[in-house]
Amino acid sequence: MSRVTAQLAEVQAPLSAESLRADFPSLATRVHDKPLAYLDNAASTQRPQAVMDALTEYEVEMHANVHRGVHARSDKATAAFEGARERARAWLNAASGDELVFTRGATESINLVARCLDHRMDSGSEILLTGMEHHSNIVPWQQLCQRTGARLKVAPVLDSGALDLDAFRGLVTPGLGLIAVTHVSNAMGVINPVDDICRMARQAGVPVLIDGAQAAGHVPLDVQELGCDFYAFSGHKMYAPTGIGALYARAPWLDDLPPFLGGGEMILEVRFDGTTYNTPPHKFEAGTPNIAGAIALGAAMDYLAGHGLARLAALEHELLEYATGRLLDVPGLRIIGTASPKSAVISFVIDGIHPHDLGTVLDHEGVAIRAGHHCAMPLMDRFGLPGTARASFAFYNTLEEVDRLVSGIGTARKLFA
Numbered sequence: 001m002s003r004v005t006a007q008l009a010e011v012q013a014p015l016s017a018e019s020l021r022a023d024f025p026s027l028a029t030r031v032h033d034k035p036l037a038y039l040d041n042a043a044s045t046q047r048p049q050a051v052m053d054a055l056t057e058y059e060v061e062m063h064a065n066v067h068r069g070v071h072a073r074s075d076k077a078t079a080a081f082e083g084a085r086e087r088a089r090a091w092l093n094a095a096s097g098d099e100l101v102f103t104r105g106a107t108e109s110i111n112l113v114a115r116c117l118d119h120r121m122d123s124g125s126e127i128l129l130t131g132m133e134h135h136s137n138i139v140p141w142q143q144l145c146q147r148t149g150a151r152l153k154v155a156p157v158l159d160s161g162a163l164d165l166d167a168f169r170g171l172v173t174p175g176l177g178l179i180a181v182t183h184v185s186n187a188m189g190v191i192n193p194v195d196d197i198c199r200m201a202r203q204a205g206v207p208v209l210i211d212g213a214q215a216a217g218h219v220p221l222d223v224q225e226l227g228c229d230f231y232a233f234s235g236h237k238m239y240a241p242t243g244i245g246a247l248y249a250r251a252p253w254l255d256d257l258p259p260f261l262g263g264g265e266m267i268l269e270v271r272f273d274g275t276t277y278n279t280p281p282h283k284f285e286a287g288t289p290n291i292a293g294a295i296a297l298g299a300a301m302d303y304l305a306g307h308g309l310a311r312l313a314a315l316e317h318e319l320l321e322y323a324t325g326r327l328l329d330v331p332g333l334r335i336i337g338t339a340s341p342k343s344a345v346i347s348f349v350i351d352g353i354h355p356h357d358l359g360t361v362l363d364h365e366g367v368a369i370r371a372g373h374h375c376a377m378p379l380m381d382r383f384g385l386p387g388t389a390r391a392s393f394a395f396y397n398t399l400e401e402v403d404r405l406v407s408g409i410g411t412a413r414k415l416f417a
C-alpha cells in the first residue's frame with residue numbers, strides 16, 4: 001500500500017468513541033468512586049490532550065506579549081496568536097481574518113455588538129429575538145433597549161420546540177434594527193433554520209446576529225454562504241479552554257461600528273486632544289488578549305478538523321437517536337424539544353422527580369448532567385416548567401454511558417416517583 005493510500009485509508013477508517021476517548025485524559029477520572037460519564041457537554045466540553053499540549057508549548061516556548069514586541073519570543077507568540085485567528089477564519093469560512101475578533105466567549109461577543117449598535121438605534125427601533133434564546137442573547141438587547149428606547153419583538157416557539165417560522169416571517173419587517181437568533185437551542189438541542197432566517201433578513205434588508213455557542217463545535221459552518229452579519233461562539237463548548245471565544249462580523253460592520261472597550265492595542269495614536277483607532281479586528285481587542293486561550297482554541301479546531309467535523313457529528317447523532325429511544329421507554333418521562341433537526345442535547349422531565357434531585361442521584365452514579373433553567377427562563381415559562389434535566393453528548397460519549405444514564409434514572413424513580 002502506498003503512503004498516500006495508507007493515509008487515505010486511515011482518514012476514512014470509521015471513528016469510534018472508544019478510540020477518541022483516549023485523547024481526553026479527564027474522561028478516565030472517577031466520580032464518587034464510579035467511572036465518570038460526562039453528559040454535560042452543552043455546558044462545557046472536556047479538552048483533548050492536544051489542546052493541553054498547545055497550552056504548555058505556548059507557556060514554555062513563546063509566552064510574551066503580542067504585537068508590540070521587539071524580541072523573538074514576542075514574535076513567536078504573535079505568529080501563533082495570529083495563526084489561531086486564521087484557524088478561526090477557516091473554521092467559519094470567513095472572507096478575511098480581519099473579520100474575527102477574539103473575545104472571552106459568546107456572551108462577550110453578543111455584548112460587544114449590542115454595545116456598539118447604540119448609535120443605530122432609537123425609540124423607533126425594534127430587535128427580533130426568538131422565545132428559545134439563552135439569557136446571553138436576551139439581556140444585552142434589553143440593556144440596549146434601556147439605553148436607546150428600542151423595543152424587543154419575540155418570535156414564538158411551537159410545542160415541538162421548533163421556532164414558529166411562519167410567525168417569525170411575519171415579524172421580519174423592513175426597518176427592523178436587528179435579528180438575533182440562536183443557531184442551536186442550548187435548552188432543547190433544536191437546530192434553527194438559520195439559512196432561511198438569513199434569507200428572509202437579506203430580503204428585508206435587516207442585519208442578523210447568530211448565537212453559535214451550541215453550534216460551532218458540532219455543525220459545519222460557512223458564514224459567507226449563510227450570509228449572516230455576526231456570528232458569536234465560545235471556545236469552551238468546542239474543546240478549548242474557558243475565557244476565549246470569538247465574534248465574526250462582516251468587514252463593513254467592523255469598519256463602521258465604534259470601538260467596544262478602550263485601551264492599548266485598539267489605538268493608532270493617542271493624544272490628550274483625541275485618539276485614532278486601530279484597524280479591525282484590533283480596534284475591538286483592547287488590552288492584552290487571552291493569547292494562550294486563542295492558541296488553544298486554534299489547537300481545538302485543528303483537532304476537530306483532523307478527525308472531520310461531519311464524522312464526529314455522525315457519532316453524536318447516533319448517541320442522540322439511541323438515547324432518545326431509551327429515554328422514551330422510561331415511564332413518566334417527557335422530552336422537551338422533539339422537533340428535528342436536533343443536536344445531541346436531550347432535555348426532559350419525569351413525573352414526580354425534581355430535575356435537581358435527579359441530577360444529584362445521577363451524580364452519585366458518576367453520571368454528570370445539567371438540571372435547571374439552562375439560562376433560558378423565558379423558554380421554561382413557555383413550557384410551564386421551572387426547569388428540566390438535560391443530557392448533552394459529545395462524540396466521546398458511548399452507548400454504555402447512555403445505558404448508565406437510563407439506569408440512574410431508574411434508581412431515582414425508585415427513590416422519588
Ligand code: PMP
Binds near residue numbers: 137184211214236
Ligand atoms: N448562547 C448559548 C446558546 C449558550 O448555550 C451559551 C452557554 N450556555 C451562551 C450563549 C453563553 O456562552 P458563554 O457562557 O460561553 O459566553
